[in-house]
Amino acid sequence: MTIVSSRRTAIRTFGLGFAVGAIGLVLERIASAEAALLPGLTPRDAGKLHALMQRLARAPRRRDFKSAPMILTNPEQWDHEALSEILAYTPAPKQAWDSTDIAGPWLNLIRNALNAQIWSFKHPDFLAVSVTHGTANLALYDQAMWDKYQLTKLAGDKFKTNTLIEHRKAESADPAHFEDPAGPFSPADNSIPALMRRGVVFMSCHNAIWEQAAALMKAGVNPDKLSHEALTAELTNHLVAGVVLIPGASATMPELQQAGFHYAK
Numbered sequence: 001m002t003i004v005s006s007r008r009t010a011i012r013t014f015g016l017g018f019a020v021g022a023i024g025l026v027l028e029r030i031a032s033a034e035a036a037l038l039p040g041l042t043p044r045d046a047g048k049l050h051a052l053m054q055r056l057a058r059a060p061r062r063r064d065f066k067s068a069p070m071i072l073t074n075p076e077q078w079d080h081e082a083l084s085e086i087l088a089y090t091p092a093p094k095q096a097w098d099s100t101d102i103a104g105p106w107l108n109l110i111r112n113a114l115n116a117q118i119w120s121f122k123h124p125d126f127l128a129v130s131v132t133h134g135t136a137n138l139a140l141y142d143q144a145m146w147d148k149y150q151l152t153k154l155a156g157d158k159f160k161t162n163t164l165i166e167h168r169k170a171e172s173a174d175p176a177h178f179e180d181p182a183g184p185f186s187p188a189d190n191s192i193p194a195l196m197r198r199g200v201v202f203m204s205c206h207n208a209i210w211e212q213a214a215a216l217m218k219a220g221v222n223p224d225k226l227s228h229e230a231l232t233a234e235l236t237n238h239l240v241a242g243v244v245l246i247p248g249a250s251a252t253m254p255e256l257q258q259a260g261f262h263y264a265k
Contacts, residue, residue: 022139041197043124065233074249091125096261107190133205133249139164207247
């Protein structure tokens with residue numbers, strides 16, 4: 001199975017991605033994992049996944065909120081177009097990860113699932129979604145929010161900065177050698193940008209954002225003296241590129257399961 005690889009043709013995701021012109025094409029299935037490479041880190045024959053990634057790249061992400069309520073009641077308050085695309089994705093299998101602990105093995109587990117689905121079970125269009133809440137949701141904020149709101153206090157001493165959105169040395173390894181223990185499909189490249197390049201969708205829970213805003217206010221970490229609604233809005237506006245905002249993780253999970261996603265923790 002051939003892998004599509006590039007670091008320069010980004011589709012609104014950490015400056016990384018795959019060539020737009022090739023994404024929507026259903027390419028000829030190739031059996032060898034060491035065949036020629038094209039721009040992306042997805043299987044060359046993952047035509048349906050490529051098409052989904054292109055649609056998600058075009059789906060709007062509103063990030064200009066001035067205020068956000070505790071409970072979202074209007075689809076315009078979350079990324080409903082992107083969520084609708086994900087719910088409508090038909091290739092099987094597909095998996096929804098209940099990601100809650102920033103210090104846990106969540107990224108490693110998702111990477112392992114991708115590897116086995118693609119190379120062991122030959123499912124190039126496999127889609128993995130991280131339904132992210134709890135402290136794991138802190139990993140979806142940009143470094144500006146980590147600096148301004150001292151998010152390490154919520155994340156724990158292991159995370160002085162948001163290292164999960166940093167690029168790794170393994171990105172420069174040749175993806176043709178997919179068995180490389182230091183390559184882009186190895187634990188050496190357990191990062192959010194690397195998984196996004198492989199088609200993983202990271203969802204951010206609005207309820208988690210609201211609760212993290214409350215925790216910051218309680219701790220006195222609110223330099224602009226914002227209201228709860230305004231602080232929630234600011235955090236939302238600083239979700240990293242490509243993230244899909246959802247009204248709530250626990251409420252969105254059954255929607256995904258009803259659409260055929262398999263629950264994973």
